[in-house]
Amino acid sequence: MRLTEHELVTLLHGMGFGAAFLLVYTGALEGLWSLRPVGATASSLPPPPRRLNVAVCGMAVLAWLTVLSGLYVVYPLYRAAPPPGALLSQFPQSYLQADPTLAAWDTFATSWKAHIACFCPILSTAVAAIVVRYGQDLAAHPQIRYALMLLLTVAFATAGIAGGLGALVTHVAPLR
Secondary structure, rough: OOHHHHHHHHHHHHHHHHHHHHHHHHHHHHHHOOOOOOOHHHOOOOOOOHHHHHHHHHHHHHHHHHHHHHHHHHHHHHOOOOOOOOOOOHOOHHHHHHOOOOHHHHHHHHHHHHHHHHHHHHHHHHHHHHHHHHHHHHOOOHHHHHHHHHHHHHHHHHHHHEEEEHHHHHHHHHOO
16 A cells, blocks of 8 residues: 555654544653642752653644644645546545535535644643643642633543544545
């Protein structure tokens, strides 16, 4: 089996950056969950685990790589206009729009996927900035940690929805 250049770019976008983001989420969530005060005073708290900073910053970087590669590399390939007489199956957006039974995949799924995906890097970056800035001080504030875990989970959910819709659209109209 041989992958075309477009399929390879799509694979890197979805299964490379996107899947890696979803995997790193678990590490970041566990790091925030396990961030607990060890002693009674703030001065006795150990430094924040390095892996927590790496996980949340890695999530943010992977989220940005996924969204930017999707918006500026994959999406233009998806929207490419076919030349006269070309096979529409080679041009996903035109293929979907040409068939009324498949048009919703373009008008709803692809558009919604592109919009919801943009929340993921914004939320991930916000969490990373707070964790890096406040570090171990977060251990003394469980409500803030829970709020950060919730934001990470919302970022995960938006990435999951966007990834799921992307996989379904790619199944119906593959980018070749």
